[in-house]
Amino acid sequence: MADAPQSQTALPTVADVDAAAARLAGVALRTPLISSPVLDAAVGARVFLKAETLQRTGSFKFRGAYNKLSTIPAERRANGVVAYSSGNHAQGVAHAAQLLGMPAVIVMPSDAPRAKRERTAALGAEVVLYDRDREDRAAIARAIAEKRGAVLVPPFDDPLVIAGQGTAGREIAEDLAARGLTPDVAVVGASGGGLIAGIALAITARFPNVKFYSAEPEGFDDTARSFRSGQRETNARMSGTICDALMTNTPGVITFEINRRLVGEGVSASDDEVGRAVAFAFRELKLVVEPGGAIGLAALLAGKLDVKGKVVVGVLSGGNIDAALFHRLVA
Amino acid sequence: MADAPQSQTALPTVADVDAAAARLAGVALRTPLISSPVLDAAVGARVFLKAETLQRTGSFKFRGAYNKLSTIPAERRANGVVAYSSGNHAQGVAHAAQLLGMPAVIVMPSDAPRAKRERTAALGAEVVLYDRDREDRAAIARAIAEKRGAVLVPPFDDPLVIAGQGTAGREIAEDLAARGLTPDVAVVGASGGGLIAGIALAITARFPNVKFYSAEPEGFDDTARSFRSGQRETNARMSGTICDALMTNTPGVITFEINRRLVGEGVSASDDEVGRAVAFAFRELKLVVEPGGAIGLAALLAGKLDVKGKVVVGVLSGGNIDAALFHRLVA
Numbered sequence: 171m172a173d174a175p176q177s178q179t180a181l182p183t184v185a186d187v188d189a190a191a192a193r194l195a196g197v198a199l200r201t202p203l204i205s206s207p208v209l210d211a212a213v214g215a216r217v218f219l220k221a222e223t224l225q226r227t228g229s230f231k232f233r234g235a236y237n238k239l240s241t242i243p244a245e246r247r248a249n250g251v252v253a254y255s256s257g258n259h260a261q262g263v264a265h266a267a268q269l270l271g272m273p274a275v276i277v278m279p280s281d282a283p284r285a286k287r288e289r290t291a292a293l294g295a296e297v298v299l300y301d302r303d304r305e306d307r308a309a310i311a312r313a314i315a316e317k318r319g320a321v322l323v324p325p326f327d328d329p330l331v332i333a334g335q336g337t338a339g340r341e342i343a344e345d346l347a348a349r350g351l352t353p354d355v356a357v358v359g360a361s362g363g364g365l366i367a368g369i370a371l372a373i374t375a376r377f378p379n380v381k382f383y384s385a386e387p388e389g390f391d392d393t394a395r396s397f398r399s400g401q402r403e404t405n406a407r408m409s410g411t412i413c414d415a416l417m418t419n420t421p422g423v424i425t426f427e428i429n430r431r432l433v434g435e436g437v438s439a440s441d442d443e444v445g446r447a448v449a450f451a452f453r454e455l456k457l458v459v460e461p462g463g464a465i466g467l468a469a470l471l472a473g474k475l476d477v478k479g480k481v482v483v484g485v486l487s488g489g490n491i492d493a494a495l496f497h498r499l500v501a
Numbered sequence: 502m503a504d505a506p507q508s509q510t511a512l513p514t515v516a517d518v519d520a521a522a523a524r525l526a527g528v529a530l531r532t533p534l535i536s537s538p539v540l541d542a543a544v545g546a547r548v549f550l551k552a553e554t555l556q557r558t559g560s561f562k563f564r565g566a567y568n569k570l571s572t573i574p575a576e577r578r579a580n581g582v583v584a585y586s587s588g589n590h591a592q593g594v595a596h597a598a599q600l601l602g603m604p605a606v607i608v609m610p611s612d613a614p615r616a617k618r619e620r621t622a623a624l625g626a627e628v629v630l631y632d633r634d635r636e637d638r639a640a641i642a643r644a645i646a647e648k649r650g651a652v653l654v655p656p657f658d659d660p661l662v663i664a665g666q667g668t669a670g671r672e673i674a675e676d677l678a679a680r681g682l683t684p685d686v687a688v689v690g691a692s693g694g695g696l697i698a699g700i701a702l703a704i705t706a707r708f709p710n711v712k713f714y715s716a717e718p719e720g721f722d723d724t725a726r727s728f729r730s731g732q733r734e735t736n737a738r739m740s741g742t743i744c745d746a747l748m749t750n751t752p753g754v755i756t757f758e759i760n761r762r763l764v765g766e767g768v769s770a771s772d773d774e775v776g777r778a779v780a781f782a783f784r785e786l787k788l789v790v791e792p793g794g795a796i797g798l799a800a801l802l803a804g805k806l807d808v809k810g811k812v813v814v815g816v817l818s819g820g821n822i823d824a825a826l827f828h829r830l831v832a
Contacts, residue, residue, distance in 0.1 A: 223787040496783075
């Protein structure tokens with residue numbers, strides 16, 4: 171079933187991204203925008219990758235979580251927060267709560283990578299497991315939130331979460347401008363669509379002519395199909411890709427409203443193509459990227475986009491991967 | 502046997518580092534200075550790591566090689582260059598030669614990691630193998646250079662090579678200054694000592710009170726012992742550490758002259774400690790670091806330095822590691 175939006179439905183604006191950047195200053199890391207001559211040669215373009223793998227908790231999710239939590243009024247903080255997540259949002263919320271001194275409960279699928287479960291617990295959160303194929307994580311999280319008086323932190327369909335993720339795009343735009351570059355194309359992974367919505371908001375505000383693409387795993391391309399049909403489509407499957415971070419089965423209401431206007435087109439990549447991108451990042455970029463975090467790079471390396479000679483922006487959105495899977499993909 | 506210095510013996514200065522920076526501008530990548538709250542907590546200090554793993558060819562060696570090669574007069578370039586190297590210098594020289602349109606011969610130990618041999622050949626160089634325990638790589642390289650009229654590019658004991666490596670330190674100093682930070686301690690791996698000499702030149706010019714330490718594998722601590730005795734000591738062994746990049750058996754003449762004045766003290770780390778640092782970089786920093794490139798991080802994580810509460814600079818100097826060894830260390 172689709173996850174219903176959990177928060178106010180006003181669309182976030184660039185001003186919200188700017189406000190998020192002010193809240194995150196000195197807390198979130200300003201991650202580097204990476205370039206590599208080997209990557210440029212492989213893609214046939216000038217490629218700049220935002221290494222959110224190097225962000226606190228190993229993914230961009232900390233940005234949105236911290237932005238959301240830091241707006242919770244003082245009198246509500248003791249009741250804590252609740253979130254449901256396949257893993258990276260869990261760590262982002264847990265760490266943001268830890269920094270702000272709030273208790274956190276994370277509802278997590280029982281098949282999430284062990285590394286993600288353990289790390290969430292290590293960040294001080296209480297982990298509640300559910301069955302991805304049989305239970306409704308949103309309903310579980312809502313019940314816990316009601317019982318405890320806690321604030322539910324949606325993984326993507328929330329203006330503050332989207333604005334927080336947008337700070338990554340704001341930094342990309344600043345760094346490109348500092349180098350005198352204008353991006354032609356941007357490709358960003360989409361699950362619920364919060365990251366790409368925030369980044370599209372921030373980058374198109376400064377560079378209105380950049381062409382955005384969403385990137386998704388094959389068989390989990392609800393965002394691309396939604397662009398084509400004009401309404402929020404769902405995926406047939408709830409599991410079955412190595413991209414464990416990209417299995418949300420339909421775009422958010424708010425994120426889709428932003429993305430259909432600022433993105434409008436999507437590509438997909440197979441698990442094999444994603445695995446090759448993870449291996450490329452190991453061998454050539456010396457970066458540890460999890461499958462879901464490599465989806466945009468996979469699309470670029472597989473030639474899914476017309477980028478020859480262009481200035482291209484991508485995001486390596488997460489690096490939380492078990493050693494065993496990493497080895498299988500890079501060996 | 503010790504490798505004799507191959508080039509002019511005048512000591513490089515900060516002006517030489519500045520000149521190298523001008524030659525490398527727009528060619529070498531300006532690599533990020535990474536920080537990580539998890540690392541800071543583990544070390545008990547504010548740690549900043551220069552990620553030269555992300556440099557062209559996966560290590561800092563490109564800097565020195567390109568600086569050296571770009572000063573070769575036009576009329577000599579057709580005769581090419583020769584270098585001897587355990588791997589990273591090989592790739593740096595091969596790629597610099599490739600960019601400058603010069604032929605390159607690389608004399609490489611037959612037990613160098615396959616990834617390093619293959620990548621050197623892929624960069625257009627001719628690879629000549631030798632036996633690390635029985636043959637004199639410097640003599641082999643000199644003979645080839647004489648026969649072809651080629652320029653020999655020493656791995657470390659050369660003012661232009663040292664100045665080139667120093668550009669990494671120049672960038673560290675600039676980035677720290679931009680953040681309003683003054684470093685207290687710097688720890689940099691030492692093999693022949695070119696990287697630490699160049700970095701010490703550049704950083705102490707801007708921050709004269711920073712305390713420098715060399716870091717070496719246990720049993721290959723010729724630099725630290727040389728500091729203590731006041732003369733260039735040699736290692737008993739020529740092989741037998743996972744840090745294949747750090748097996749040079751004595752400091753260079755030029756590098757020791759610089760390092761005994763600007764560094765003066767060294768620490769060492771065991772292979773186990775280095776392996777744990779490689780695993781930490783995978784799990785917590787999401788960076789691929791080879792053993793030799795993690796020696797400074799290993800010393801920090803193992804508590805070999807008194808850095809509590811201080812601002813500490815380190816260098817992740819290379820990331821060229823076979824998938825099999827990487828997996829063995831991180832699993």
